[in-house]
Amino acid sequence: MEIVNEQDFIKLISERSQRLLSIIKSLSQCQSVKEILTRPLLGELLSQSTQIEELLDGYGAGNNCKWCRFRSVVAAIKAFSDITYELLHILHALPGYHLLPIEKDFITATNETLEFTSDVLIRVARETLVQAEQIGLTIPTEAKLDLSFSETLPKGKLPHSCERRKIDTVSETVILLATAFLNLAADSKNVRTASRTKAKDYTSSGSNLISEEKLRSLQLRFNNLQSLYDTYVSGTEASELDKDLPVLRGHISVVFHLLRTATLFAHHYERHVNRQLCESRAIQNPLVKTDEIFHALMEYSIAFISIYIDYTVNLCQEMIKRYAEIAQIELPIPPYRGFHVRPSTLISSIVLHYGSKVEMRLGNESYDAGKTFDLFRANEAINLLKRRWLKEAIDDLKLIQKEENQDDVDAVVLGIVLTLAGQGKVIIYEQPLKPPEESTLTDGKLSDSVTDKIEKLFRIGKIDVDINIKATFIGDKRVLNDIKLLAKSGYGEDKFGNNVSLPDELSYLRR
Numbered sequence: 001m002e003i004v005n006e007q008d009f010i011k012l013i014s015e016r017s018q019r020l021l022s023i024i025k026s027l028s029q030c031q032s033v034k035e036i037l038t039r040p041l042l043g044e045l046l047s048q049s050t051q052i053e054e055l056l057d058g059y060g061a062g063n064n065c066k067w068c069r070f071r072s073v074v075a076a077i078k079a080f081s082d083i084t085y086e087l088l089h090i091l092h093a094l095p096g097y098h099l100l101p102i103e104k105d106f107i108t109a110t111n112e113t114l115e116f117t118s119d120v121l122i123r124v125a126r127e128t129l130v131q132a133e134q135i136g137l138t139i140p141t142e143a144k145l146d147l148s149f150s151e152t153l154p155k156g157k158l159p160h161s162c163e164r165r166k167i168d169t170v171s172e173t174v175i176l177l178a179t180a181f182l183n184l185a186a187d188s189k190n191v192r193t194a195s196r197t198k199a200k201d202y203t204s205s206g207s208n209l210i211s212e213e214k215l216r217s218l219q220l221r222f223n224n225l226q227s228l229y230d231t232y233v234s235g236t237e238a239s240e241l242d243k244d245l246p247v248l249r250g251h252i253s254v255v256f257h258l259l260r261t262a263t264l265f266a267h268h269y270e271r272h273v274n275r276q277l278c279e280s281r282a283i284q285n286p287l288v289k290t291d292e293i294f295h296a297l298m299e300y301s302i303a304f305i306s307i308y309i310d311y312t313v314n315l316c317q318e319m320i321k322r323y324a325e326i327a328q329i330e331l332p333i334p335p336y337r338g339f340h341v342r343p344s345t346l347i348s349s350i351v352l353h354y355g356s357k358v359e360m361r362l363g364n365e366s367y368d369a370g371k372t373f374d375l376f377r378a379n380e381a382i383n384l385l386k387r388r389w390l391k392e393a394i395d396d397l398k399l400i401q402k403e404e405n406q407d408d409v410d411a412v413v414l415g416i417v418l419t420l421a422g423q424g425k426v427i428i429y430e431q432p433l434k435p436p437e438e439s440t441l442t443d444g445k446l447s448d449s450v451t452d453k454i455e456k457l458f459r460i461g462k463i464d465v466d467i468n469i470k471a472t473f474i475g476d477k478r479v480l481n482d483i484k485l486l487a488k489s490g491y492g493e494d495k496f497g498n499n500v501s502l503p504d505e506l507s508y509l510r511r
Helices: 006-015 018-026 039-058 068-097 105-135 170-187 189-194 199-209 214-232 244-273 289-322 341-354 372-376 378-397 406-424 447-460 477-488 505-511
Strands: 326-332 361-362 365-368 426-428 463-465 470-476
Touching: 006 018, 006 470, 018 068, 018 105, 018 378, 039 068, 039 244, 039 372, 039 463, 068 244, 068 365, 105 289, 170 214, 170 505, 189 199, 189 214, 189 289, 199 289, 214 244, 244 289, 244 378, 341 372, 341 447, 341 477, 341 505, 361 378, 365 372, 365 463, 372 378, 378 406, 378 447, 378 463, 406 447, 447 463, 470 477, 477 505
Parallel strands: none
Antiparallel strands: 326 470, 361 365, 361 470, 426 463
16 A cells, blocks of 8 residues: 655645634633634534544544544544534523423533533643644644634524424324333433442443443434424424423433433543553543543433433323323233233333333232232232132043042142143143142042142142133223233243243333
């Protein structure tokens, strides 16, 4: 591969970076740039740094000992001008977001983070000039910011003079968006968990949960949800018919922009702070220290992402409740040991995901499907039905002959169990099956001892009864549809308790 002429390359970068270096020189002379940092200025800074970074990367500057430091500071300008732009966007957009009141002061926190990113831009601007001089780039003599960078904004909004589009059913639109947000909230588990990380554990526990890759993926999905809203709701009468829709839009947007800041913070840490430059260069103090960037990432971006997701989950659940369509379905009970831990947990997780109330009825008893321990109680009724069926089945088989003596008890027990298993009515969990050593009955007929031993095998879990017992679920049909999907997958288990994959529609249960 041909090596570029050093002087030609210096001339190229020097010419192309004049606009960037002029802005940087102005920033480097400021003690505080928060007052002069406007969106037009930051937009130009971002554009120019992006162009120079791309040009440097095209020539492999990141792998060259003379140029890698300069490439690194240009990347920092790009990252922090982008973050600062996002923070200014949030502050300007807040009045139109209709955000729910929270326990923390979001505006103050945003301004404090803006102070930090502004200070970083000053530091980086000064270091960029130092690196540019060392390389031999021409530094502009004048450092004066263009008047086009000012941002004086008149108050008010333009009148909404366009005719609003009609929408067929507001309820379907609300359910679509609210459900989509709830699913994304489930996918945000890592971020919400990371928000509870203590400061001393940021670099260990926190970084494992919120890598740039994970944050960027989540950011794109919230951006897609925002686009979904704008496609189906913006410009329609829906926001007039349901006043919570604009509130939902604001929360989707603020989470998206906070995720953008988080992704950029994480990117800068992983790519530049936590990565050592080439060994041939003298070790230099990082422009942004680890504790500084983690403080901004965790105390601002991650903390408020988690707060606003939590509040929006409650909002979405309330919106869904308003449009609930009550229905009922009859479903078979879980095939393996009834409503034990796994199926009960999955059912209650579905109910809690939507925030709706669902009742389960079995016989004359009612159970709260949103409470795992309440579903456990259903096993008492289920096991009673199974024991009754078992006793009747033993009697109906007529395999116990009067003339048989007590020595034949175990053989009769095995014969009956195997016969019922062959009919698909009994599941055997132990192979080879061994009857209990003694019956709890010391006196009585052979039939009583056989029945007692078989019931004991059932009680201790060595066999189970597979009969057609069904439960009725009553609640919002959207929640019932997910429970129905779960039932089709055996409530996550087969007849022997082995895990069964859940359908994609229930992917939120896997998180």
